[in-house]
Amino acid sequence: MQGRKIFKGKVVGEALVTGEDISFYGGCDPETGEIVEKGHHLEGKSIAGKILVFPSGKGSTVGSYVLYALKKAEKAPLAIVNKIMDPVVAVGCIISEIPAVDQIEIERITTGQKIEVDADNGVVTLIV
Amino acid sequence: MSKMVLELTIEEKKMLKGKQGKATRKAMEIVVALGEIYGAKRLIPVSSVQIAGVSYDNLGEAGLEYLNEMAEDGQTRVLTTLNPAGMDMVEWKKHGISEDFAENQQRVVDAFEKMGVVTTCTCTPYLMGNLPHYGEHIAWAESSAVCFANSVIGAYTNREGGPSALAAALTGVTAEYGFHLDENRVAQVKYDVLADLMSTDEFGLLGQIIGNRTGKQIPYITGIGNATTDELKSFCASVATYGGIAIFHMEKVTPNRTPIPEKTEIVTEEDLNKARAELDDKEANIDFISVGCPHASIKEIAKIVDMLKGKKVTEGKTVWITTAKPTKDLAIKMGYYDQIEKAGAYLVADACCAVAPLKGRFTGLMTDSAKACYYARGKNKFKTEIRTVEECIKEAVS
Numbered sequence: 146m147q148g149r150k151i152f153k154g155k156v157v158g159e160a161l162v163t164g165e166d167i168s169f170y171g172g173c174d175p176e177t178g179e180i181v182e183k184g185h186h187l188e189g190k191s192i193a194g195k196i197l198v199f200p201s202g203k204g205s206t207v208g209s210y211v212l213y214a215l216k217k218a219e220k221a222p223l224a225i226v227n228k229i230m231d232p233v234v235a236v237g238c239i240i241s242e243i244p245a246v247d248q249i250e251i252e253r254i255t256t257g258q259k260i261e262v263d264a265d266n267g268v269v270t271l272i273v
Numbered sequence: 274m275s276k277m278v279l280e281l282t283i284e285e286k287k288m289l290k291g292k293q294g295k296a297t298r299k300a301m302e303i304v305v306a307l308g309e310i311y312g313a314k315r316l317i318p319v320s321s322v323q324i325a326g327v328s329y330d331n332l333g334e335a336g337l338e339y340l341n342e343m344a345e346d347g348q349t350r351v352l353t354t355l356n357p358a359g360m361d362m363v364e365w366k367k368h369g370i371s372e373d374f375a376e377n378q379q380r381v382v383d384a385f386e387k388m389g390v391v392t393t394c395t396c397t398p399y400l401m402g403n404l405p406h407y408g409e410h411i412a413w414a415e416s417s418a419v420c421f422a423n424s425v426i427g428a429y430t431n432r433e434g435g436p437s438a439l440a441a442a443l444t445g446v447t448a449e450y451g452f453h454l455d456e457n458r459v460a461q462v463k464y465d466v467l468a469d470l471m472s473t474d475e476f477g478l479l480g481q482i483i484g485n486r487t488g489k490q491i492p493y494i495t496g497i498g499n500a501t502t503d504e505l506k507s508f509c510a511s512v513a514t515y516g517g518i519a520i521f522h523m524e525k526v527t528p529n530r531t532p533i534p535e536k537t538e539i540v541t542e543e544d545l546n547k548a549r550a551e552l553d554d555k556e557a558n559i560d561f562i563s564v565g566c567p568h569a570s571i572k573e574i575a576k577i578v579d580m581l582k583g584k585k586v587t588e589g590k591t592v593w594i595t596t597a598k599p600t601k602d603l604a605i606k607m608g609y610y611d612q613i614e615k616a617g618a619y620l621v622a623d624a625c626c627a628v629a630p631l632k633g634r635f636t637g638l639m640t641d642s643a644k645a646c647y648y649a650r651g652k653n654k655f656k657t658e659i660r661t662v663e664e665c666i667k668e669a670v671s
Contacts, residue, residue: 149309151306151310152302152306175333175335206325206326206414206433206434206435206436206437207326207331207332207336207434207435209434209435209436210326210332210333210335210336210339210435210436211335213335213336213338213339214333214334214335214336217335217338218335230310232307232310232311232434232437233434235306235307235310236303236306236307236434236436236437239299239302239303239306240299240303240339240436
């Protein structure tokens with residue numbers, strides 16, 4: 146799938162997919178990488194080491210620093226794939242050097258699937 | 274592949290390649306990425322920056338680590354000031370802030386200072402020498418100040434986040450999108466105000482009403498006969514908090530020209546009463562009184578001094594009058610500080626009740642600020658009451 150590069154890098158990993166937006170500030174534990182937002186589809190799941198696939202970011206601008214904290218704690222997602230990139234997440238990926246791509250039809254990706262994110266070229270490939 | 278429309282100058286490309294150091298490269302990556310996401314055609318110079326995300330209570334250790342990394346070789350290129358910190362940088366101990374917190378907060382401010390940021394920590398930079406003029410392009414992050422700059426002054430700024438405002442400071446540029454373009458600053462809904470507003474708390478309530486109703490639609494407000502700068506800053510803080518808007522137009526008060534929208538709403542005295550009732554918790558046990566959100570001007574402080582004359586703050590109540598450090602220095606020179614502290618209240622610089630680590634210390638807040646009520650309830654779980662400054666002081670000494 147062809148999308149748009151937000152931050153460079155090329156990785157292969159396991160997808161963790163949600164149809165709900167994510168607020169990193171208040172919604173994700175910066176030390177464990179666990180989603181803690183009450184009632185969120187991914188509540189209780191860890192995003193650490195996963196290719197995190199979600200529609201868009203929401204919430205406070207402090208969210209950028211949460212992604213940075215996750216990276217420092219080695220609990221950051223391997224890459225981020227969005228439908229529409231929100232500036233808070235974009236800035237978070239840049240400062241934490243997390244490969245990120247948007248404008249992807251995320252409905253075609255399912256949790257547990259192995260995928261390749263080639264952010265340099267803005268391409269996401271499903272590896273069956 | 275989506276088409277890149279953003280064109281960079283030779284100088285900007287050099288920054289992006291890291292020719293001017295690591296921090297500048299990182300900053301330029303942020304500016305360029307935002308430009309590409311929002312379809313900007315070019316970057317434009319900014320003349321002033323206001324950075325938010327200063328309180329250690331919000332930043333945490335990771336945020337501080339990022340700032341230290343940027344401070345290794347990053348230097349501001351334009352006048353840059355800071356939002357409030359979590360404490361008075363000098364008198365914190367007296368206000369009950371812990372040693373630990375103070376040490377960490379100092380490290381945050383030191384990192385900014387190393388980058389050449391003017392470390393006056395205030396949400397009203399425009400009162401403290403960071404004052405753009407009409408039509409000037411700037412990159413500010415504090416939401417109330419963004420609203421004041423766009424609306425009351427007629428400068429041009431988006432609502433920046435902490436890292437993106439810092440990025441503008443280190444590169445001297447921002448991407449041209451959003452509120453930097455005239456076509457995105459046009460009023461969308463007209464609000465006829467059919468009530469007489471007399472004080473900062475009432476302007477805050479108006480901000481709450483319009484903010485809640487308008488969401489992100491740009492308001493055109495009529496019926497305000499007269500508004501002081503202090504009342505406008507209260508309105509800006511509130512309308513930005515409850516609505517998330519970055520600009521409004523107020524007939525005969527603000528300078529921007531815009532076509533008047535047809536869609537009209539009215540705001541009545543009854544709406545104001547309802548808004549006040551919403552911010553008044555039933556069983557609020559007031560043990561904390563805070564005035565100065567946004568930061569109090571010297572004029573507001575002088576008035577409070579008059580109200581406190583010959584009075585004493587009741588035991589069991591804590592009073593914070595929050596302001597910018599240069600205003601506090603002026604208040605010291607004028608003898609206001611001594612009179613406030615003699616009455617048992619605190620004149621707190623650099624901080625405010627929204628960003629200081631106050632959770633668990635109080636149960637009920639009385640304030641003249643609708644914005645302060647929002648954060649007191651959400652972040653600190655305090656009950657709230659909104660009153661005029663006079664009534665707040667009366668409550669403090671009763």
